[in-house]
Amino acid sequence: MSQNQKRAVVSVIGKDQVGIIAKVTNILAENQINVLDISQTILQDFFTMMMLVDVSDLEDLEVLQTAFDNASKELGLKINIQLEDIFQAMHRV
Secondary structure, X not given: OOOOOOEEEEEEEEEXXXXXXXXXXXXXXXXXXXXXXXXXXXXXXXXXEEEEEEOXXXXXXXXXXXXXXXXXXXXXXXXXXXXXXXXXXXXXX
């Protein structure tokens, strides 16, 4: 990771349906956010996805969270974004 790179973790959880990945990645693309890594799985009818994204050029993370909140309501999912440092601190054992 370059010293200037600021990264965030996007998590998506909910009932599997067509268009989840498209909706989330379109929001990221509209905000010029690059996906660095992605992992997704479907367990029976449940969809889970984690993405590591580059938010170095984003001034306000709340802009993305608002867009994700709107998509969450539309699709019936839970979509969250938080800076990688905060995510790491919260999930340290």
